[in-house]
Amino acid sequence: MKLPIICPSCESSLNVSQMKCNNCSTEVNGNYELPLYFKLNxxxxxxxxxxxxxxxxxxxxxxQAQLSYPTMRNQMDDLIEKIKNLKTI
Structure with missing residues (x-):
């Protein structure tokens, strides 16, 4: 199952509000921002x-992807730029 990260109503970023231990059923509630990695698709x-x-x-x-180095480098640069922008939000 894919973790939803965008609000389907207003398209804002979603936060985590509850986590539960599968072992002992302890629940933790709050309003926690998702780690940057999980904000990526x-x-x-x-x-x-x-x-x-x-x-x-x-x-x-x-x-491995059977792509040229410049193509892969461009993908990397695009991702770096997206991460920089996410860090400033």
Whole structure:
């Protein structure tokens, strides 16, 4: 199941308000902002994971995805820019 991050009514960012332990049923309530990573869409999260698993090698990522290095670099630059913008919100 995909974690919703955008309000379907007004399109604002959603926060976490409740978490529950599956082991002992303890519940924690509050108003917590999602970590930056979870504010990214699924493809962006996968991109970061692949970058990590390729030991930070854009060249290796491009090879595995059968894309050119400049194409992969542009995707990385776009994601970096999005993260910078999310950090300032």
């Amino acid at each position: 699924r493809d962006e999260q996968d991109f970061i994971l692949e970058f990590f698993l390729s030991s930070g090698s854009i060249k290796e990522m491009a090879k």
